[in-house]
Amino acid sequence: MGLVKADGKPAATSKPSPRKYTRDLTGLLAELNDQQPKARRWAARDLVAYGEEAVGALCERLRTEPEPSVREALFDALLAIGGDAVVEGLIPLLRGEDAGLRNGAVEVLGQLPEAVGPRMEVLLADPNPDVRLFGLDILRDLPHPEAPRWLMGVLEQDPHVNVVTVALDRLAEVGTPEMTPAVRAVKDRFPDEPFVAFAVDTALDRILGGE
Amino acid sequence: MRRALIVDDAVTVRLYHRKILEEAGFQVEEAENGVEALEKALVTPYDLLLVDVNMPKMDGYTLLREVRSTPELEGVPAIMISTESEKHDREHAYRVGANLYLVKPVRPEAFRLLAALMARNGESR
Amino acid sequence: MARAAATQPRCGELHITDAEFDRFRDFFYRKTGIRFEDSKRYFVDKRLIQRIEGTGHRGFRDYFAFMRFQASGEEFQELVNLMTVNETYFFREEYQLRCMVSDLLGEVLHYKRAGETVRIWSMPCSTGEEPYSIALYLLEYWDLIDRVDVEIVASDIDTRALERAKQGLFSKRSVSHLPRWILGKYFEPAPGGYHRLCDDLRASVNFRRINLCDLNETKGMRNFDLIFCRNLLIYFDEASQRLAVQTLYDALNPGGFVLLGHSESMSRITSVFKVRRFRDAVVYQRSA
Ligand SMILES: C[S@@+](CC[C@H](N)C(=O)[O-])C[C@H]1O[C@@H](n2cnc3c(N)ncnc32)[C@H](O)[C@@H]1O
Numbered sequence: 086m087g088l089v090k091a092d093g094k095p096a097a098t099s100k101p102s103p104r105k106y107t108r109d110l111t112g113l114l115a116e117l118n119d120q121q122p123k124a125r126r127w128a129a130r131d132l133v134a135y136g137e138e139a140v141g142a143l144c145e146r147l148r149t150e151p152e153p154s155v156r157e158a159l160f161d162a163l164l165a166i167g168g169d170a171v172v173e174g175l176i177p178l179l180r181g182e183d184a185g186l187r188n189g190a191v192e193v194l195g196q197l198p199e200a201v202g203p204r205m206e207v208l209l210a211d212p213n214p215d216v217r218l219f220g221l222d223i224l225r226d227l228p229h230p231e232a233p234r235w236l237m238g239v240l241e242q243d244p245h246v247n248v249v250t251v252a253l254d255r256l257a258e259v260g261t262p263e264m265t266p267a268v269r270a271v272k273d274r275f276p277d278e279p280f281v282a283f284a285v286d287t288a289l290d291r292i293l294g295g296e
Numbered sequence: 297m298r299r300a301l302i303v304d305d306a307v308t309v310r311l312y313h314r315k316i317l318e319e320a321g322f323q324v325e326e327a328e329n330g331v332e333a334l335e336k337a338l339v340t341p342y343d344l345l346l347v348d349v350n351m352p353k354m355d356g357y358t359l360l361r362e363v364r365s366t367p368e369l370e371g372v373p374a375i376m377i378s379t380e381s382e383k384h385d386r387e388h389a390y391r392v393g394a395n396l397y398l399v400k401p402v403r404p405e406a407f408r409l410l411a412a413l414m415a416r417n418g419e420s421r
Numbered sequence: 422m423a424r425a426a427a428t429q430p431r432c433g434e435l436h437i438t439d440a441e442f443d444r445f446r447d448f449f450y451r452k453t454g455i456r457f458e459d460s461k462r463y464f465v466d467k468r469l470i471q472r473i474e475g476t477g478h479r480g481f482r483d484y485f486a487f488m489r490f491q492a493s494g495e496e497f498q499e500l501v502n503l504m505t506v507n508e509t510y511f512f513r514e515e516y517q518l519r520c521m522v523s524d525l526l527g528e529v530l531h532y533k534r535a536g537e538t539v540r541i542w543s544m545p546c547s548t549g550e551e552p553y554s555i556a557l558y559l560l561e562y563w564d565l566i567d568r569v570d571v572e573i574v575a576s577d578i579d580t581r582a583l584e585r586a587k588q589g590l591f592s593k594r595s596v597s598h599l600p601r602w603i604l605g606k607y608f609e610p611a612p613g614g615y616h617r618l619c620d621d622l623r624a625s626v627n628f629r630r631i632n633l634c635d636l637n638e639t640k641g642m643r644n645f646d647l648i649f650c651r652n653l654l655i656y657f658d659e660a661s662q663r664l665a666v667q668t669l670y671d672a673l674n675p676g677g678f679v680l681l682g683h684s685e686s687m688s689r690i691t692s693v694f695k696v697r698r699f700r701d702a703v704v705y706q707r708s709a
Contacts (some may be wrong), residue, residue, distance in 0.1 A: 086559070087566055087567065087570070088556055088571055088572075089538060089571065089572050089625075089683070090572060090626075090627050091572055091627065126671070130667070153692065157667065157692075157693050161663050164663070196659065198492075206619060211524070223599060227564070228492040232490075258444065258448055259445075259489060261482075261486070262482075264658065287471070290440045291440055291443065293440070294438045294440050294441045294481065295438040
């Protein structure tokens with residue numbers, strides 16, 4: 086008893102589970118719908134090797150997957166694959182009922198600047214304000230040179246108070262001094278809204294560095 | 297002093313709600329998402345949670361479901377504050393255990409009053 | 422470490438305003454979960470100024486925009502390194518070791534079969550202080566150690582660190598948090614003010630070089646009951662963090678626990694783990 090060492094051998098003690106499926110695309114796609122969450126997690130991780138070919142199945146599985154740990158593996162796999170097909174597959178989730186899926190999609194999309202960039206203007210012009218808000222969430226960390234310009238567009242044109250104040254929130258972090266006239270002007274668009282006045286003042290303070 | 301936890305990923309919103317709640321006499325702490333809220337709430341007994349819906353890592357509905365199924369936390373009053381005004385969001389919020397559902401942006405006077413009404417009396421612990 | 426050579430903020434040259442401090446602080450908090458109190462102002466300002474100068478920027482505003490939009494995230498990581506303590510020593514964050522013996526192991530034994538070995542992974546172990554602290558704590562503060570087998574595996578990506586860990590020679594600074602009697606019982610003095618750990622203890626830990634971000638290297642790491650993953654994830658970018666926590670999850674037995682460093686939190690990385698609070702610490706659990 087006491088401290089022991091699994092001498093010599095590698096420390097791992099687990100035996101690989103008997104392989105029910107082949108490790109090719111067909112086998113992995115079947116395993117993605119296995120009864121065992123563990124099997125589905127591994128299928129998701131291994132499917133990364135098949136790139137775009139696997140995207141459709143991974144997105145499809147997301148819609149019905151009940152296990153949070155498998156969901157994360159699916160999102161991680163999609164992030165690792167990246168590219169247009171992933172973005173096309175994830176954007177529809179933004180309109181879904183499931184907040185966890187929406188926010189998971191936002192996080193992955195926010196890390197795919199090249200594929201998301203060309204679709205940003207369409208998202209930010211969506212008739213549904215909730216979708217525009219997700220657009221701003223995606224923008225939050227998107228390392229894309231156009232990001233400030235998109236934010237300014239929302240600031241100057243979006244009719245919805247919550248969308249505009251979220252744009253102000255983002256500008257408090259990334260805004261630059263030449264944006265201050267546009268930031269100030271927002272107050273006039275929503276004169277009766279105390280939160281807008283507060284968000285404008287906060288953004289101005291941060292952008293100008295309190296000088 | 298009564299303690300409130302603001303859970304929201306937008307710093308401007310946290311600052312605004314903080315100001316209003318401090319005026320109402322609350323001591324305020326902040327969390328950026330649902331996981332951080334759980335980490336904090338398990339350590340500090342709050343008298344009120346203010347919960348946003350869409351947040352990274354863990355959304356507000358999932359957070360409330362976790363809170364209501366955790367014995368140490370199940371009784372803490374929670375106000376969900378959403379940007380979404382559709383009927384199904386409201387129903388969803390109450391189903392997962394919100395005590396009140398408000399739509400952003402909140403009106404300071406009403407918010408102050410409702411927060412004071414909903415919060416546990418800090419003394420009762 | 423580079424930090425020791427930090428230049429003093431030169432008077433009148435660069436200065437961080439309150440609003441700039443807030444802007445930086447909120448950004449850093451959003452990304453890392455670490456929140457600087459006002460009392461840390463001097464500490465933070467000094468390091469920011471060091472980086473503003475080091476990268477040749479004119480002031481906070483230019484520097485912040487550069488760092489914030491840099492696609493590689495290198496400069497952000499540079500800041501993380503500067504703002505956190507990158508060293509290791511015996512009984513670091515002792516409250517977690519206390520939590521291990523007073524609560525976690527009890528829960529672990531609950532789900533294990535009688536006679537089964539408890540498995541602990543120290544990842545990253547650096548020069549060995551962490552896994553040896555775990556071993557010392559088990560021997561000295563856990564009553565059941567005479568009746569249960571415990572296996573400690575310790576890994577790091579750095580082979581030089583692992584070599585030093587196996588040698589078991591530690592500086593005065595590294596053992597300064599150890600109670601004197603433990604030092605007397607398990608160490609002997611070595612030349613140059615060093616302390617040598619006794620052979621029995623050195624032999625009790627299984628060291629293996631592993632890169633936590635390499636799926637091929639971690640695939641065999643399974644069936645652990647406790648994983649100490651302290652002061653590593655904070656230095657990873659987002660993609661590596663995601664990969665790493667999935668690996669930790671798979672390496673754990675259902676019901677097993679992960680412990681992170683005291684300024685680290687899963688809240689910026691994942692929600693797969695259940696947050697558990699014990700008397701001494703908040704830890705993360707893989708659901709049964
Ligand atoms: C600050 S030390 C932490 C040591 C100890 N866990 C503690 O908290 O005191 C960080 C260690 O992480 C190791 N490391 C960095 N990247 C790694 C990786 N990808 N896989 C494994 N170890 C890594 C470094 O070699 C270093 O020894």
